[in-house]
Amino acid sequence: MYLADTLSRAYLNETSDTSITTDEIESINMVDELPISEVRISELQEHTKNDLQMQELKEVIQEGWPINKWNVPSSVSIYFDIRDELTLQNGLLFKGERVIIPKTLRTDMIKKIHSSHIGIEGCLRRARESLYWPGMNAEVKDFIQRCETCRTFERKQQKETLISHEIPSHPWSKVGIDLMTFQNNGPQFDCGEFRKFSRLWEFKHDTSSPLYSQSNGKVEKAVQTVKRLMKKSKFDKKDPYLAFLDFRNTPTEGFDNSPAEKLMNRKTRTLLPTKESLETERTKDLPTLKNGDTVRIQPPKFNKEWKKGTVKQQVNIRSYEVDVGARTIRRNRRQLKHTLEDDNNEPAEIERDNSDFEHGEINNQDHCENAPEIENAKETPITTRSGRVVKPPTRFKDFVCE
Ligand SMILES: [Zn+2]
Structure with missing residues (x-):
């Protein structure tokens, strides 16, 4: 022990040769995590291979970075300050989780980022999630400032700051609606049918005052945005739904997540390369079932009945044999709902949120x-x-x- 620091106190006696077998090493292949078509991956690989700067960068990463910046080949010295974040996998270069785009594909990528004519800041927020190259921000800005479609549908200057509504704690707990029409078609929200609908479905309907529509400002702004996206995609002869998809996956200004993530807890797939780990879907394990537990079995079709059964035995980590009348069937845990109808077991085993059990079972x-x-x-x-x-x-x- 030369220096007694936190990590060296509990050092292992064995050397690494004997303590780690190849079976114990888990490697993560970043390329496998990219949910983009193989065609696009091979395109990226091909362009990376044919790009001199990318090849020099690859070499430096493989051979190890020189200690001093002036010993780095001039073509890649721009990467020196971020050298600790750079990796090479399957012929692709990454900065953290972002793919480094070779020069020949950069314009193409900017076009993709801006294909729906989302504004500068939105495009930058999207690009920063999955793509990287030195000077990317400036190039994206420059491209958008010259975009003909965007300049044609220029936004009016904002007059006043927006007074925000209180942010609700759950998606859909407060829904703002506005009508978007090209021709007038009547007072939909002010009719008897709508009042009846809101009464039957037990939701509260607040109307903004007709002469002061600004009070519904958030929705009005969203309608403006969507309308502008539609106009632009029409002008560009593009699919407006791709524009909506992009918009929903663009992190909202002032937040680090997009409307899709706020609503669905994950990103939805778009045409941009995105690292899978950015998809923040959270799953959790269902509690184990015991023999004799009464369960309801998910029907093969959604409109059929959930049949009652009794757990015979667990046959696999997530698979059970269940007695249903005279038959025994095998089902995955996902298809079985624990029920208390005939339950004689302790109530402590009711299916519940197990997320608190971070450090094992608590009794x-x-x-x-x-x-x-x-x-x-x-x-x-x-x-x-x-x-x-x-x-x-x-x-x-x-x-x-x-
Ligand atoms: Zn544009």
Whole structure:
């Protein structure tokens, strides 16, 4: 031990040769993670291969960066300051999760980013998620400033700052609607049918005052934006739905996520290369079923009945044999809903959100037996080394220990 730092205190006695076998090394292939067509990947690979600068950069990455910037070949010295983030995989160069685009494809990529004529800032927010090359921002800006379609449908200058509505906590909890028509077609929101509809579906219908439509400003602005996208795609003879797709996947100004992510918790696929890990879909495991548990089985077609069954045994990590009348069938855990109809087991096993169990199963009983410790813990909160306070899962909040 030459220097006793945090990492060296618990060093291993074995050398790496004996402790790590090739089976234990997990490698991640960035190219596999790119949800883009193989044609586009090979196009990127081809252009990277034929680009002198990309090839020199590849060599420097493979051989190791010189300590001093002046020893780096001049063509790639521009990458020196970000050298720690650069990797090479399957003939493609990456800066973090962003693909480095060779010179010959840059204009093509800018055209793709701007294909729906989304504004400069929106295009930059999109580009920064998956693409990289030195000077990209300036090139994107320059391209858009010269875009004929965009200049034709120039936006009026903003007069006043927008007073924002309070941001609701769930998607769809507050929906703003406005009509977009080319010809007048009547007062849809002000008719008996709509009032009846809102009463039947139990939602509150607020109208903005007819002479002060600005109070519905967020929606009016969205309508303006969508209308402009439609006009531009018509002018360009392009599919307006591709423009909507782009718009929905462009991070909103002031946020680091897009409308698609806010609504669906993930990005939807667009024509731009995007790294899969950016898709933030969250999944969670369903609790294991026990033998004898009563379940309802998902029907093959959505309009059929969910049949009742009893779990016979678990046959695989996520697969079960279920007795249904005289038959035994095998189903995946996803297709089985635990029900309490005939349940004689402890109620603690009800399907519930397991997201609080980050560090293994926690048992209610343990908490009861250790009640005094919990009391102490209330006065002096347990903290991690970094100072974060360790809190018990919120669902124990109303659990009374006596
Ligand atoms: Zn444009």
